[in-house]
Amino acid sequence: MTVSSHSRQGGGYLDRPAPSGLADVIEVILDKGLVIDAYVRVSLVGIELLTIDARIVIASVDTYLRFAEATNRLDLYEKGGKDLPELVEGMTESGARGKTSGVLGAAKNALTGDDDDQGSRRPARKSTSSSSSRPRRRQESE
Amino acid sequence: MSMATITTEEAAEMTDSAFYVYGIVPADAAVDVLDASDGMGSEIRLVTDGPVGALVESIDPERPLGRRRDLVAHSTVLNTMAAHGPVLPMRFGSVVAGGAAVVDELLAPQRDHFAALLEQVAGRLQFNVRARYVLDTVLAEIVRSEPEVAELRRRTADLPEDASHYDRIRLGELVARAVDVRREAHTRRLLEGLVPHAADYLVREVSGMDNVAEVSFLVTEEQRADFEQAAEVLAEEWEGTARVSLVGPMALYDFVPEQ
Numbered sequence: 001m002t003v004s005s006h007s008r009q010g011g012g013y014l015d016r017p018a019p020s021g022l023a024d025v026i027e028v029i030l031d032k033g034l035v036i037d038a039y040v041r042v043s044l045v046g047i048e049l050l051t052i053d054a055r056i057v058i059a060s061v062d063t064y065l066r067f068a069e070a071t072n073r074l075d076l077y078e079k080g081g082k083d084l085p086e087l088v089e090g091m092t093e094s095g096a097r098g099k100t101s102g103v104l105g106a107a108k109n110a111l112t113g114d115d116d117d118q119g120s121r122r123p124a125r126k127s128t129s130s131s132s133s134r135p136r137r138r139q140e141s142e
Numbered sequence: 143m144s145m146a147t148i149t150t151e152e153a154a155e156m157t158d159s160a161f162y163v164y165g166i167v168p169a170d171a172a173v174d175v176l177d178a179s180d181g182m183g184s185e186i187r188l189v190t191d192g193p194v195g196a197l198v199e200s201i202d203p204e205r206p207l208g209r210r211r212d213l214v215a216h217s218t219v220l221n222t223m224a225a226h227g228p229v230l231p232m233r234f235g236s237v238v239a240g241g242a243a244v245v246d247e248l249l250a251p252q253r254d255h256f257a258a259l260l261e262q263v264a265g266r267l268q269f270n271v272r273a274r275y276v277l278d279t280v281l282a283e284i285v286r287s288e289p290e291v292a293e294l295r296r297r298t299a300d301l302p303e304d305a306s307h308y309d310r311i312r313l314g315e316l317v318a319r320a321v322d323v324r325r326e327a328h329t330r331r332l333l334e335g336l337v338p339h340a341a342d343y344l345v346r347e348v349s350g351m352d353n354v355a356e357v358s359f360l361v362t363e364e365q366r367a368d369f370e371q372a373a374e375v376l377a378e379e380w381e382g383t384a385r386v387s388l389v390g391p392m393a394l395y396d397f398v399p400e401q
Contacts, residue, residue, distance in 0.1 A: 012374045012377065012378070013374065013377035013378040013380075013381050013386070014373055014374045014376075014377035014378075014386055014387070014388055015377075015385060015386065015387035015388070016387070016388055016389075017387055017389055018389075022210055022213065022214065024389060025213050025214055025216075025217045026213060027356075028217065028270060028389070028392065028395055029213065029216055029217050029220075029231075029234050029395055030234060031233070032231065032233065032234075032395035032396060032398070033165070033230075033231035033232045033233035033234065033236075033395060033398060034165075034166070034230055034231065034232050034233060034236075034398055035232075035233045035236070063314070063318055063351075064310075064311050064313075064314030064315045064317075064318055065310060065311065065314050066314065066351060067281075067313075067314035067315075067317040067318045067321070067351060068298065068310040068311070068313040068314035068317065069310075069314075070277060070278075070281055070317075070351065071281050071284070071285060071291070071295055071313060071314070071317050072295060072298060072299055072310075072313075074278060074281055074282055074285065074295075
């Protein structure tokens with residue numbers, strides 16, 4: 001798996017990851033771009049499911065329990081909670097991401113697999129919240 | 143193999159049964175830049191019709207699209223082209239049947255439309271900004287500033303989960319709300335800082351405890367330096383609280399004008 005490179009430019013604080021990480025690519029390109037319905041056969045095998053899965057909102061009670069767990073896990077007295085070393089910060093971030101991005105992550109994994117040649121593995125999950133759509137704000141006309 | 147540009151007449155003789163269409167570019171687009179990107183360009187051809195062209199690749203129509211390689215290629219090809227000139231991204235998974243159809247059904251009927259759109263997007267790029275909380279820092283701040291949270295945390299910490307279920311839900315609810323309040327404020331701040339340096343923007347839905355915001359920005363070449371500087375300023379301001387990442391420049395996935 002390609003790991004996006006996080007290069008820091010000019011001693012800055014801003015992360016400038018290359019848009020090559022798979023998760024980013026999926027977020028960025030799915031559902032986007034020109035569709036010429038009348039002329040182009042669009043064959044999005046497996047993609048519809050993914051976009052629906054990505055919109056699932058975790059039930060609120062579940063979310064609350066996660067927040068409670070994260071809050072209880074805090075070690076306020078030893079680490080102070082501020083100015084954590086970057087290493088710890090990075091570990092925390094990836095840990096939290098692993099826990100909270102379960103649905104989307106699973107869908108992405110199922111869709112793309114870790115083997116390039118297993119294009120037929122598809123997430124079978126159906127969503128009940130398929131009606132929500134991304135907010136769109138269209139370009140000003142010029 | 144080097145990049146091939148194919149004219150209308152030659153396209154009619156391309157017998158492959160299906161062509162994946164990456165995007166629409168001007169007929170004179172510098173497609174050789176694709177050769178340099180991970181060997182991605184070797185299979186990609188530019189089929190032209192008058193002033194416009196389609197970036198296509200012969201594919202096996204039986205093979206489902208959606209593998210990692212397909213997704214990354216779509217993104218890489220379009221972003222590489224976008225860095226060198228205008229490009230209209232097609233939706234991932236767009237396929238036309240046969241070389242003649244690329245011209246007859248895709249390009250020719252919308253030649254003027256595509257040409258006009260390409261003019262509109264020239265000199266414009268998309269950047270995506272994402273901010274994520276350093277969650278422990280933010281949670282610690284909330285525990286310190288909200289006595290009820292601190293109290294609930296103390297009370298639930300030493301009890302088994304079953305015995306403190308409702309307290310835990312209450313704790314989580316208070317914390318989630320406090321994070322939401324911060325998220326709204328941080329999103330406002332992000333927009334205040336960056337929108338003045340962009341031509342348009344789109345706030346994307348975010349989920350996950352640590353997500354602050356994800357916003358796509360349409361940025362002109364003239365705005366680009368100021369925009370990147372503003373993102374840098376924001377990242378510095380939020381250091382320790384949230385990490386800001388800037389992805390791009392990329393093709394205008396979120397800002398393709400409507401049909």
